[in-house]
Amino acid sequence: SAVISQKPSRDICQRGTSLTIQCQVDSQVTMMFWYRQQPGQSLTLIATANQGSEATYESGFVIDKFPISRPNLTFSTLTVSNMSPEDSSIYLCSTERTGLNYGYTFGSGTRLTVV
Amino acid sequence: AQSVTQLGSHVSVSEGALVLLRCNYSSSVPPYLFWYVQYPNQGLQLLLKYTSAATLVKGINGFEAEFKKSETSFHLTKPSAHMSDAAEYFCAVSEAQGTGFQKLVFGTGTRLLVSP
Numbered sequence: 478s479a480v481i482s483q484k485p486s487r488d489i490c491q492r493g494t495s496l497t498i499q500c501q502v503d504s505q506v507t508m509m510f511w512y513r514q515q516p517g518q519s520l521t522l523i524a525t526a527n528q529g530s531e532a533t534y535e536s537g538f539v540i541d542k543f544p545i546s547r548p549n550l551t552f553s554t555l556t557v558s559n560m561s562p563e564d565s566s567i568y569l570c571s572t573e574r575t576g577l578n579y580g581y582t583f584g585s586g587t588r589l590t591v592v
Numbered sequence: 593a594q595s596v597t598q599l600g601s602h603v604s605v606s607e608g609a610l611v612l613l614r615c616n617y618s619s620s621v622p623p624y625l626f627w628y629v630q631y632p633n634q635g636l637q638l639l640l641k642y643t644s645a646a647t648l649v650k651g652i653n654g655f656e657a658e659f660k661k662s663e664t665s666f667h668l669t670k671p672s673a674h675m676s677d678a679a680e681y682f683c684a685v686s687e688a689q690g691t692g693f694q695k696l697v698f699g700t701g702t703r704l705l706v707s708p
Contacts, residue, residue, distance in 0.1 A: 510695060519682060520636075520698045569635065573694065579624065579643050581696055585635040 479504045479572055483584030490560055490591050497556045498587045500570035505550035507573070511543070514567040514586075523568075526553050560591045594619055594687040596699035604705040611655075611670040613702045615683030618664065624686040624694065625666045627657055630701075631679045639681075642666060653677070678706045 482501045490496050500509065508527055512520040523543055524532040532545040546554045557564050570584045599614040617623060627639040640651025647659040657668045666683060682701045686694040 519700045583636045
């Protein structure tokens with residue numbers, strides 16, 4: 478199954494700045510998903526990214542705040558823009574595995590603290 | 593839209609006792625169902641999944657779950673809890689999208705506490 482390398486693993490950022498999170502997959506995948514996990518909460522899907530097209534955002538998330546790039550079938554980035562303390566969360570990327578071993582693979586997450 | 597309900601934000605058991613974590617989903621068609629575990633300061637690890645094969649699914653670390661369509665449930669069990677099982681557990685259901693892929697919808701999570 479695919480392995481995802483996600484970085485940075487953690488960061489502390491000043492409010493008003495932006496952070497770009499990268500996910501590299503060791504095989505080609507069609508869809509990549511970006512999740513947010515706020516402190517003590519479950520995972521919420523931010524957006525779905527297909528290579529070559531604009532990401533599809535879930536209700537409550539907008540492209541200006543969370544721009545996503547998907548330049549090829551093995552890589553994606555999520556930027557958290559104009560950060561505020563409310564953006565302090567764990568951000569995770571994920572891919573869907575199709576076929577006999579259907580399921581999802583997750584990156585190890587980026588723990589973001591905004592001060 | 594799919595939804596997942598996990599009853600009990602916290603479950604406490606003694607070491608050696610039965611673990612039962614409840615999960616109910618809303619779906620009119622048989623979904624794919626997953627249980628993930630998250631240890632402190634770590635990412636998500638897949639425990640087990642149901643993908644329309646056997647209704648009793650065995651996973652890692654001695655966990656298993658039974659898919660009951662009539663009850664729309666997928667409860668997670670382990671006969672004997674170990675201290676190392678203390679973690680956050682998430683139930684998730686896949687939701688088909690019009691473009692052919694499926695996205696995961698997560699429950700709110702249950703924190704399992706194991707006492708000596």
